[in-house]
Amino acid sequence: MIELYLFLIFMLIAAIIAIEIQDLLAAIISLGAVGFSVAIMFIFVHAPDLAIVQIVVEVLTVVIFVAVVLRTTHVDETIGKKLSGTQILSIVFYAFFVILFLTVMIRSLQELPAFGNATMKVAKEYIKLGLPQTGGANIVADVILDFRALDTLGEATVLFTSVIGVAALMRKVGRK
Amino acid sequence: MLFIPLLFALPLITAFVIPILGKIYKPLVWIVTTVVSFILFIIALYGVAVTQEIPMSVYKMGNWPPPLGIVMAFDSFSAFMVLMISIIVFTTSLFSLRYLSRFTGQWKFYTLFMLMTAGMMGISITGDLFNMFVFLEIAAISSYALVAFGIEGEELEASFKYMVMGEIGGLTFLLAIALIYAKTSTLNLADISNSMQVIRGTTFFWMIIGMMLFAFSIKAGLVPFHTWAPDAYPAAPAPISSL
Amino acid sequence: MIVFVSCIILFLIGLYAIVTKRNLIKIAIGFAFIEYAVNLLFALIGFKRGALAPIITQIDKPHNFVDPIPQALVLTAIVIALGTTALMLTVILRIYNRYKTFDIAEIRKLKG
Numbered sequence: 286m287i288e289l290y291l292f293l294i295f296m297l298i299a300a301i302i303a304i305e306i307q308d309l310l311a312a313i314i315s316l317g318a319v320g321f322s323v324a325i326m327f328i329f330v331h332a333p334d335l336a337i338v339q340i341v342v343e344v345l346t347v348v349i350f351v352a353v354v355l356r357t358t359h360v361d362e363t364i365g366k367k368l369s370g371t372q373i374l375s376i377v378f379y380a381f382f383v384i385l386f387l388t389v390m391i392r393s394l395q396e397l398p399a400f401g402n403a404t405m406k407v408a409k410e411y412i413k414l415g416l417p418q419t420g421g422a423n424i425v426a427d428v429i430l431d432f433r434a435l436d437t438l439g440e441a442t443v444l445f446t447s448v449i450g451v452a453a454l455m456r457k458v459g460r461k
Numbered sequence: 462m463l464f465i466p467l468l469f470a471l472p473l474i475t476a477f478v479i480p481i482l483g484k485i486y487k488p489l490v491w492i493v494t495t496v497v498s499f500i501l502f503i504i505a506l507y508g509v510a511v512t513q514e515i516p517m518s519v520y521k522m523g524n525w526p527p528p529l530g531i532v533m534a535f536d537s538f539s540a541f542m543v544l545m546i547s548i549i550v551f552t553t554s555l556f557s558l559r560y561l562s563r564f565t566g567q568w569k570f571y572t573l574f575m576l577m578t579a580g581m582m583g584i585s586i587t588g589d590l591f592n593m594f595v596f597l598e599i600a601a602i603s604s605y606a607l608v609a610f611g612i613e614g615e616e617l618e619a620s621f622k623y624m625v626m627g628e629i630g631g632l633t634f635l636l637a638i639a640l641i642y643a644k645t646s647t648l649n650l651a652d653i654s655n656s657m658q659v660i661r662g663t664t665f666f667w668m669i670i671g672m673m674l675f676a677f678s679i680k681a682g683l684v685p686f687h688t689w690a691p692d693a694y695p696a697a698p699a700p701i702s703s704l
Numbered sequence: 705m706i707v708f709v710s711c712i713i714l715f716l717i718g719l720y721a722i723v724t725k726r727n728l729i730k731i732a733i734g735f736a737f738i739e740y741a742v743n744l745l746f747a748l749i750g751f752k753r754g755a756l757a758p759i760i761t762q763i764d765k766p767h768n769f770v771d772p773i774p775q776a777l778v779l780t781a782i783v784i785a786l787g788t789t790a791l792m793l794t795v796i797l798r799i800y801n802r803y804k805t806f807d808i809a810e811i812r813k814l815k816g
Contacts, residue, residue, distance in 0.1 A: 293710040300714055300737055304721040309729050316733050319714075323740050331757040331770045332747050338779055339743075342786045346736065353793045354729065357800045363726040363807050372724055379723045383716055393665040394708050397643045401753035403771040406646035407528045408750075412767050414529070416760050424758035424769065428776035435522050435531045439583075439595035440780045442473065446576050446599055447787035449480075450606030451794045453569040459612035460563050591777050598784050602791055609795055614802045614815065621795050625722060625731065628788060632738050635781060636715070639746040642774065 289329045296322045309359045313350045317343060334425045464504050464511075465520040465533045468543060469582040469596070471497060471504075476575035483568030491558050494571045498551040498578070505540070505547040512540045519588070528649050534588035542585035550578050570610060577603040590638050590648045597634065597680070601627050630679030637672040640665070707748055714741035728796045728806045735792065739785040743778045750774035 296319050303315035320343035327336040368376075398404055415427040429437050475497045482489045511518065512535070520533040554574065561567050580600025587593050605627065609620030642648060644665065645656040660666050714737055721734025750771030758769040796806070803811045 289707065293707060297710060297713060297717070300717045303733055303737075304717065304725065304730055309727075312730070312733060316736055319737065319740060323744050326744060327747055330747055330751040331755065332750075332775045332778075333757050333759075335747055335775055335778055335782070338782050342782050345786060346789055349790055349793055350729070350732070353797050356797065358806070361727045361730065361806070363730075363809075369809060372726070375723050379720060386716070387712070389664065389668055389671075390712055391709065393640070393663075393668040394705065394712075396660075396663055396665040397640070397708075397749075400705060400707050400748065401751055403750050403752045404643075404646035405752070405771050407648075408646070408771045408773050410529055411772055412758065412769055415772075416763070422760040424760070424772040425775045425779070428772055429779055431523070432525055432529050433531055433591075433776060436592055436595050436777070436780050439592065439599060440783045442476075442576065442579070442599050443595070443602060443784045443787045445477070446573070446602045446606070447791045449569055449572050449576075450602060450791045453566060453573065453606055454609055454612060454791075454794045454798055456566050456569075456612060458565055459610075460565070591780075595780065595784070598788070602787055605791060605795070609798075612798055614799075617795055617799045617802065618811065618815070621728070621792075621799065624788075624792055624795065628735055628792075629719075629722070629738075631788075632735075632742055635742045636745070638777075639742060639749060639774075642746070642777075643749040648773070648777075 286329075289326060292322045292326050292329070296326075305364070307361050307364045309354050309361055310351070312361070313347060313354065316350065317347045320346065332425075334423070462518050462520045462535075464507060465518065465535050465586060466522065467504060468501065468508075468586060469579045471501060472575045472579040472582065476572050476579065479568055479572045479575065483571075487567070490568045490571050491554075494554045494575060495551070497575070498547065498554045501578070501582075502547040502551045505544045508535060509540045509544055511535070512537045528647055528652060531592050532588040532649065533586050534650070535586055539585045543582060546578070546581050546585065550574075564611065570607070573603040573607050573610075576600075577607065588650050590641065590650060590653065592648075594631070594635055594638060598631060601631055601680075626679050630676045633672050633679075634676035637669055637676065640672075641669060708745060711741045711745035711748065714738075714744070726808045728799065728808065732789065732792050732796060736785075736789060739781075739789075743781055743785070746774045746778050746781070 299315045299318040299322070303312045303319065306312050306315065320339065324336045324339040324343060327333075327339055411428055411432060412424055415424045416422060419427045419431040421427040421431070475493060479490055479493065482493060517534065517536045519527075520535070521527065522531045522533065524530070554571075557570075557574075561570060564570065577600050580596045580598075580603065583596030584593055584600065587596060605620055605624045608623055609616050638648075641653060644660065645653050647653060647656070657666065657669075718734040718737030718741060721730050721737070725731055725734065750773065752768075752770045755768045755770045758772040758775070760767065799811065800806060803814050805811060805814075
């Protein structure tokens, strides 16, 4: 599992670069690096379907980001400026939150089954019934298209909603 | 028990049909929206009548037995929620016609409006944790777009603020779902509440409760997280503020 | 344990961008990070050591698969994340067209 740890470290470094760099295009490239390393990690945990979808969605995300930045500006003017009062206040607040959140989170993560030992209560049923009842060899496809098809309808609806939302917000004139 | 899925399926189908109707004949859009919301109101009244006799009715989506498939649970609380939503939706769509005459692209407004209705109906009747997240996102995304519908500076800024708060809430909810699934290995709400009895009092339990409370109070605009609300409400088109 | 904690750290990096950055694009990038962190954590929860991807290739053998449910859920969550990111960037683009800046403090000043 050493490759998983390497990619986790790479992902964290790329994430820090993405939010601290001044050039927004470079920040988006780093965002893409994070997204693609997530896709590779999906392969390491035996989730090929997720890796494929993550790659497609990541390409789309990067393209949308680049389209917005090319129409506007690619310099982040706020980097290097003196911190304002509200910013210092929010950093202090954030630091307190991180300490609290991490302590509680690590304690509750210890109560979960350790990494690599999934419980699989309902999942056993899916694996047993998947092929005989739905006729699909890929259990993930059986789950999203048959057992939990309503989630997939909801997913399609979310895409439809955001398309209509984008169309509504890109109108040239809002009021008559 | 066929009326239960109808509560969210009807506005969903309407939302998909409205873009086509808008191309054919524009005034039809408002008429269809109002008629559909009136039918929803009738169904909600029928649902209230049903809960007087059967306190808890369950509809299995796709006829899969509960831990496998998604279930819809209809009890007196969800009947109350559905009735409230349908009353608000019906009155809003009734009075939206005059208000909206100032805006362009009205069919987009009604499509988003119906999607938001479907999302909220879904949240109140679903019996599955992840499905609740999906409906929450449908309602949330359409409401972000509706807040910014006038595309003036004020409205866009309010929408962005609302989006930042709402998305933090939504993603915290998803993180809580992931942790709950890791612990209980199920997504059915009834199953989860049984498992939660076992682990009651541990750090994990309070963590989950805290995250859920945080997520829902952001969504509902409760006191500590109300900072987006004063901006979003006047900025939104008046019919949307009422929701 | 350490893999779960690294996902939480990615979550916190994203939250850091949202809470302290003043550039709108940086805030959107922060949201993308939070989404990745939650999706990755969810997928890691379903991992089982020594198991295979949940695709049946031989019917007669007993199956030893990783958990398929988190994979099905994350598939939905990834697409939902794309929808929200697209809408958020549209709002950001419109804000830029109106105020000609990504800086939150500048926007507040221009608004008066």
